[in-house]
Amino acid sequence: xxxxxxxxxxxxxxxxxxxxxxxxxxxxxxxxxxxxxxxxxxxxxxxxxxxxxxxxxxxxxxxxxxxxxxxxxxxxxxxxxxxxxxxxxxxxxxxxxxxxxxxxxxxxxxxxxxxxxxxxxxxxxxxxxxxxxxxxxxxxxxxxxxxxxxxxxxxxxxxxxxxxxxxxxxxxxxxxxxxxxxxxxxxxxxxxxxxxxxxxxxxxxxxxxxxxxxxxxxxxxxxxxxxxxxxxxxxxxxxxxxxxxxxxxxxxxxxxxxxxxxxxxxxxxxxxxxxxxxxxxxxxxxxxxxxxxxxxxxxxxxxxxxxxxxxxxxxxxxxxxxxxxxxxxxxxxxxxxxxxxxxxxxxxxxxxxx
Amino acid sequence: xxxxxxxxxxxxxxxxxxxxxxxxxxxxxxxxxxxxxxxxxxxxxxxxxxxxxxxxxxxxxxxxxxxxxxxxxxxxxxxxxxxxxxxxxxxxxxxxxxxxxxxxxxxxxxx
Numbered sequence: 046x047x048x049x050x051x052x053x054x055x056x057x058x059x060x061x062x063x064x065x066x067x068x069x070x071x072x073x074x075x076x077x078x079x080x081x082x083x084x085x086x087x088x089x090x091x092x093x094x095x096x097x098x099x100x101x102x103x104x105x106x107x108x109x110x111x112x113x114x115x116x117x118x119x120x121x122x123x124x125x126x127x128x129x130x131x132x133x134x135x136x137x138x139x140x141x142x143x144x145x146x147x148x149x150x151x152x153x154x155x156x157x158x159x160x161x162x163x164x165x166x167x168x169x170x171x172x173x174x175x176x177x178x179x180x181x182x183x184x185x186x187x188x189x190x191x192x193x194x195x196x197x198x199x200x201x202x203x204x205x206x207x208x209x210x211x212x213x214x215x216x217x218x219x220x221x222x223x224x225x226x227x228x229x230x231x232x233x234x235x236x237x238x239x240x241x242x243x244x245x246x247x248x249x250x251x252x253x254x255x256x257x258x259x260x261x262x263x264x265x266x267x268x269x270x271x272x273x274x275x276x277x278x279x280x281x282x283x284x285x286x287x288x289x290x291x292x293x294x295x296x297x298x299x300x301x302x303x304x305x306x307x308x309x310x311x312x313x314x315x316x317x318x319x320x321x322x323x324x325x326x327x328x329x330x331x332x333x334x335x336x337x338x339x340x341x342x343x344x345x346x347x348x349x350x351x352x353x354x355x356x357x358x359x360x361x362x363x364x365x366x367x368x369x370x371x372x373x374x375x376x377x378x379x380x381x382x383x384x385x386x387x388x389x390x391x392x393x394x395x396x397x398x399x
Numbered sequence: 400x401x402x403x404x405x406x407x408x409x410x411x412x413x414x415x416x417x418x419x420x421x422x423x424x425x426x427x428x429x430x431x432x433x434x435x436x437x438x439x440x441x442x443x444x445x446x447x448x449x450x451x452x453x454x455x456x457x458x459x460x461x462x463x464x465x466x467x468x469x470x471x472x473x474x475x476x477x478x479x480x481x482x483x484x485x486x487x488x489x490x491x492x493x494x495x496x497x498x499x500x501x502x503x504x505x506x507x508x509x510x
Contacts, residue, residue, distance in 0.1 A: 214473060214475075215473075216475055218475075219475065257473075259470070259471070260470075261470065263467050263470045263471050264471055265471065266471040266472040266473060267442070267472075270437075270441075270442065270443065270472065271472070271473055274443070274472075274473055275473075316411065320411065
């Protein structure tokens with residue numbers, strides 16, 4: 046019997062694999078009948094509409110949707126069955142931009158970015174540009190997935206890559222429930238491997254940060270308190286150390302939206318997001334200083350808009366025609382999923398924002 | 400006509416109690432907020448105490464709120480269940496310890 050949780054929404058031919066279906070759900074129902082205000086109405090209350098892009102600080106490149114895991118809440122709908130992979134040609138176009146951008150952070154993501162066959166070449170070339178903070182979002186288990194990935198920690202160290210990895214909890218049960226059987230043990234082993242060469246150790250320049258996102262239909266707790274609990278538990282139970290914990294809110298798109306609807310939590314979750322709306326988080330949401338590049342080179346305000354196929358509102362649409370000045374001050378494209386980044390202390394790929 | 404005494408949606412309206420008595424309502428919420436701040440006990444410990452008391456008080460709103468609050472703080476289901484057993488033990492102990500009063504009375508009247 047096929048376990049559908051081992052396949053992406055795309056492979057399952059789910060309605061929610063289509064971005065327009067997701068946007069319909071986010072626009073109709075409780076947001077259409079006025080039960081809840083739309084995100085546009087909400088930010089208009091404090092004169093923050095239209096949301097404008099500021100100076101670019103973070104260039105985030107998604108090198109492909111292929112992944113060795115099929116996490117229950119993945120907003121990318123990534124998995125082993127996804128074939129969308131950035132080509133070397135698109136990577137060359139990205140490298141031209143990486144060499145000239147004013148951004149201080151380069152952020153490679155996926156899927157599992159390491160599964161792109163040109164990943165190592167791309168990292169080597171990108172590292173030459175000398176961008177201050179070079180992040181790779183590694184799911185940890187990839188390091189243990191196959192012999193050919195076992196040397197990734199050394200490779201990352203050689204290029205001074207800053208590693209950011211997901212870890213939904215410090216216990217096996219909660220982690221495996223969200224990310225798949227065996228993920229916790231492999232992640233722990235990978236973290237030990239990284240610690241062994243200096244990643245995540247106190248005062249080490251080899252940065253290792255963890256990302257916490259809730260395992261169900263609830264918002265993340267206080268980031269500093271969660272970091273304290275994570276550090277204590279991982280050190281006491283496994284002798285593992287890391288630098289920072291980023292608490293990220295699950296946005297109601299893709300597989301998390303599918304989970305919310307299937308578990309009859311969608312409306313309650315949207316209420317939670319709207320109730321927790323924090324106007325002071327709006328001015329610092331990541332789309333205002335980030336640009337997201339898709340596997341095929343198109344530009345988006347953030348990774349979430351990329352998955353919803355909401356391109357940047359600019360004449361410049363593709364990395365091949367990149368122009369940082371033209372992209373600055375553009376109007377950010379918004380929908381109700383944006384409430385996920387403005388709830389509580391706010392949420393971004395770098396954690397809280399308010 | 401409303402078919403049940405409790406409506407989950409009412410929990411979100413809790414703040415509205417201030418509309419009928421602003422001064423006392425605000426004082427209550429100020430006190431409530433202060434109680435749950437990090438102090439000699441962590442906010443996490445307070446959340447677990449609140450969950451246990453929510454059960455002994457059998458308040459469905461509080462159970463809803465503090466189950467979610469616990470999850471947000473990374474509290475595991477094992478920790479939540481243990482906290483509830485603490486509440487249950489005190490509740491049943493409080494019943495049973497009154498048995499001594501009964502014994503005293505029996506001994507006095509019929510000893």
